[in-house]
Amino acid sequence: MRWKGDRGPVLDAAVARFARDMRTLSGIDRWPDTGIPLAIDCCAPGMSTAALHAQDEGYTLTVAAGGIDVRARSELGVLRALATLRQMLQGHDGGWSLPAATIRDRPRFPWRGVMVDTARHFMTLETLKRQIDAMEQVKLNVLHLHLSDNEGFRVESLAFPKLTAGEHGQYYTQAQVRELVAYAAERGVRVVPEFDVPGHAGAIVRAYPQYGSADTPASRFGAVLDPSNPDTYAFLETLFGEMAALFPDPYFHAGGDEVGGEDWASNPRIQAYMAAHGLEDKEALQGHFMTRVHGIVDGLGKAMIGWEEIVHGDIPRSTYIQAWTSSNFVHTATQAGHPVVVSAGYYLDYLEPAEVYYLRDPTDAAAAGIEPAIHAKVKAIDRPALSAVFPESQVIQPGLALSDAQKALVRGAEAPLWSELVTDELLDSRLWPRLAALAERFWSPESVRDVDDMNRRLVLLDGQLDRLGLQARGNRRRMAERLAPGDAEVVAALADITAPVRNFAHMHSMHAYIRKQPIPVQQFTAPADIATPSNPVALAFNLEAARFAAGERGLGATLAARMQGWKANDARYRVVAAGRPALEAALPASAATARLADIGLAAIAHLGADTRPDAAWLADARAHIAELHAQAQASSSLFASIVSPQQPPADLIIAVVTGVERLLDAAEGQ
Structure with missing residues (x-):
């Protein structure tokens, strides 16, 4: 040295x-x-x-x-x-x-981050440190912690101790915050805190109801702070001052998203305040509120960042905007002169595979949003509730582009992981290895776009991260052991070649709400929770199958062994699943993999013998693959997730379909 x-x-x-x-x-x-x-x-x-x-x-x-x-x-x-x-x-x-x-x-963008929601499900200090260790390995440099929401307030406040009085110890002491910040800094990672106001304030209002807008919040987004109450701003000035002292980063995230406005509209005092200040609507009132919050943050010597809704009002152009609903807003905010951190298109809780995120560039103004064809379907259905979820403002505008000046205002990107469906045990596998693909997207030139090469390297990197301490594989193994004591490898083997349904299709509470059914209590212990969106085992098979189909016939024995393993696992799975409802629900998925194995093995045999498959067999094989593609299509977008009459059994997508299809194409085409 x-x-x-x-x-x-x-x-x-x-x-x-x-x-x-x-x-x-x-x-x-x-x-x-x-x-x-x-x-x-x-x-x-x-x-x-x-x-x-x-x-x-x-x-x-x-x-x-x-x-x-x-x-x-x-x-x-x-x-x-x-x-x-x-x-x-x-x-x-x-x-x-x-x-x-x-x-x-050198990096393309100075802000390359991930947001972890610690409010809906609490993440322990040890779990967050593991993510920081992995972030160092892939050159991510911002850990944005969402620390308050309706479900909880996660940092000890000495000024307002009631904020964590009901958290049953699931919060970070001030000493732990300092420890985490120092740990991250040593590894080149900044910690940016978020305390969400004025909406998503349920935890604050439960502890200190005098700052809320209504006794019983009416918005589906939860309680909202009262912008007409001078004490609200005094409260925030003290609270933010205490919190800002714990986090030395120059940026302080004040939230600002999803304010429904129902509580403000039904409160006579707030309506009178709006009239007195010439505030015509909810957006104007929110802009007024966030402008005052900006003054508080600025007075603390911090630069404010907030979700895209904060642009209403007199927010200075220097304020960072986090664009999240669509790439349209990246264009709008940069056109207004704001520096932007792009999160639109990078929501990891949508459970898309790595390649989907990888191909979206932060400076592409048409990268993320509602597909025009989907919006046309929404308009044809003509349901107000559905239209509210798919507003025209978020529809992708083909051809929309950022100027060079606007591109210079894109400071970077950040991948959020909201934790409605993510527990402390699931965090590692819901972030990684997909986050490594996004780390490359945020660091590298836009021209780096080879998906197959990215997936090949992702398989190798996943193994490295596991050896260096990530618990994605270990936690999944423990989850499988709980479902099948003594036979965890059978459950894990099925999870390795499947993926959870996407775009909130696994959020049972959302579907119950849409269908006006009782809201279920969802446990996160099913096979769909053990499966991952980009499993290296499935990725490796699909890559090898593509190479074999392209002429690397030496891979045939390896592929055949993998598929024989699927068949053997299905036979064992049927035995292990008996009498266990969570596993029984996934029996069709296991059977589908065994059927795929038969198709793939036959295709390899035909290629080896230089014979073409029988037409009737080929039609049957194509029908099975088409059925599995249709199952995947049921959650291919948020619209599909909402309107599809049902999702595949056990909320599992078969992740090795594309590899087997490549083998079948090669056998048919010879």
Whole structure:
């Protein structure tokens, strides 16, 4: 190890983590101490993790026979170079190596984040630290924590102790917040807190009802603060001041989304306040409120960020806007001169596979929103409740584009994970490995778009993250063990080749609400909760099947073995599922994989014998695949999820259909 330039405890700790991780990844106890030398040339004087938002993350990395050379202007640049080195480690013939390369790299966007909702389901400190560790590996740099909502307020307040009095210990003490912030900073990750106002304020109003707009909130989005009450602003000034002192990041997220307005409309005092201040509608009142909140945040020495609804009123152009409903708003906000963080199209709780998110670029003004064809169907149905969910303002406008000046205002992107369907146990698998694909999208040029190559690398990276401490696989195994004690591998094997339904189709409360049925209490222990949207096992099969179909016939034995495994697992699953309702519900999914295995094995046999499948058999195989595609289509969009009469059995999509279809296409086309 050789150093040049400035160096401090942050870099010492980073290099120690790097050495430990390389030993963990390779299993070689003394690597890299006795391997090729590592030389680090850093940094610009005065740089430190106290100014994470301002540091240059670029670096130059050279790997050659004589050693590894890292050059960077900041500590962050060194951390990013070491993350790249971890990913470059290659295993072969029982050994490990780093390929020779020279890399000059820097991020495309300075804001590359993930939002974790800790309000609906509480996430422990240990769980959040695991995500920060993984974020360091893939060069994500912002952890946005949604810390208050209707369901809970998650940070200890000494000024207002009632906020956490009913949380049964499920909140972060101030000491824990400081610990988490310091832990993240050492790994090059900023922590941006969000305390959502004026809507989504149920937890605040339960604790301090005097600041609410109604005794019984009428909005489906929960309680709303009273903007006509001077004490509301005094409360927020004290609360935000206390919270801002815990989070040193220069940005403070004040929420501002989904204010229904019903409580304001039915409150005579608030209506009188609106008349006195010349506020004509709900949007004007919300703009007035958020302008005053901006003054509070600004007075604390923080820059405010909020969801796109905060643009109403006199919010300064310097205020960061988080665009979430569609890419249309990226265009609108940047046209108004606001810096924007893009979340539209990146909601991980939609449970889309990694490739869907990967192909959406933050600067593409037509990347995310309501498809015009879907909006046409909504208009044809002519149901007001449905139209409210699919407003015309969110319809994708083909051809809409950002100017160069607008693109310069796109500061980056952030992938939110709302936790209605995510528990502490599920967090790792609902974020990863898909978040790694988004980390690449947020770092790399728009031209990097090879989905197959991304999926190939995603399979490898998932294994690395598991070895380095993520609990996605371990937690899924424990969940499977609860469903089938002693036979967890049977449940896990089915989960590996299936995926949960998408676009909130697994949210049973939403469907009950739409159909005016009793709202069920949903437990998160079913096979659909164990399955993941981008499982490396299914990804690997689909990639190998595509390569085999393209002519790599040496993969035939591997593919056949995989599919024989599906058939054997189905036979075992039928035995294990007997008498267990949660597993019995997934019997059709297991049977479907066995039928797919028969189709794939027959296709490989035909290709090996250079024979074409029988027409009747081919038609039957195509019909089975079409049925599975139709099941996937039932949750292919939010519209489909809402209007589809039913979802596939046990809310499971078969994730290996495309691979088997490639084999069938090759057999038919020869």
